[in-house]
Amino acid sequence: MTVRVGLTGGIASGKSTVSSILADLGAVVVDADALAREVVARGTPGLAAVVAEFGPDVLTSGGELDRPAVARLVFADPAARRRLEAIVHPLVHERGAQLEAAAPAGAVVVHDIPLLAEGGRAGSFDAVVVVDAPVELQVARMVEDRGWSRADAESRIAAQASREDRLAIATHVVDNTGTLAGLRAQVERIYDELAALAADSGGAP
Known part of the structure; x- marks a missing residue:
């Protein structure tokens, strides 16, 4: 069967990087923002x-x-x-x-949805991958990497679901507080598990 995966994460959590890694590994990525x-x-x-x-x-x-x-x-x-x-x-x-x-048939289809927790659609997926980072790290990334003011960064975070709300819908959590190599290793393990699930179904629709 096709394994349907919801991918989400707060702003500056690294979700786009995880999405790119999944595509590189062979997932079919459906990018809601695009x-x-x-x-x-x-x-x-x-x-x-x-x-x-x-x-x-x-x-x-x-x-x-x-x-x-x-x-x-x-x-x-x-x-x-x-x-x-x-x-x-x-x-x-x-x-x-x-x-x-x-x-x-048998593909891992990843729906990259920034506001998955807010939209209440998590239950429609076979798995939900949440890219997680502490709020303070999200703020630091927006200030340092994007040139935002701290007030703007905190306002944008406050307008999204809380970290706890996102973690509550997760079947898989990617901790993005370390290195890129460590991040990729986590994503590879999750992808292998999801691809095995698709293969175990015999490729049936």
Whole structure:
């Protein structure tokens, strides 16, 4: 069968690095963030729906979605964020399902979903991999690596699910407080376990 895996982690936890390692090992990675950009690209029905909901001010002069403008709009207004999500999330789910359906039998399909804990969909996966790092380390990475202010970093973390909430949905936890080599070794062990699960099923759908 296809083994369906949810991958998540807080901002600056290292989730993107883990996603890349899984892809390198042979997993089929469905990146929710990438799909969220794809479904509202210029000329798509998704973009037309966003403009119909929020007006033409969400477009750049080139007719593309003005992401910073949308981010400012929805970050300060939970109701606006829910309206945006009501447009984008179903399109992302549909596209993700298409990519999963195209995966070969016996594949490990990893859905990279930053807000998996917030969305309440953890139970729909065969396994959930959570990339974990202490909050203070997340803040330090955003300040040192991304040039954010400490206040901005803490605000973004506070807007996401808590570390405890993410760990509560995990079937596998990747501790990203050490070296890249150590991180890869953990991911390889998890991938081997998931690939064995797919193989044990005999490749049945």
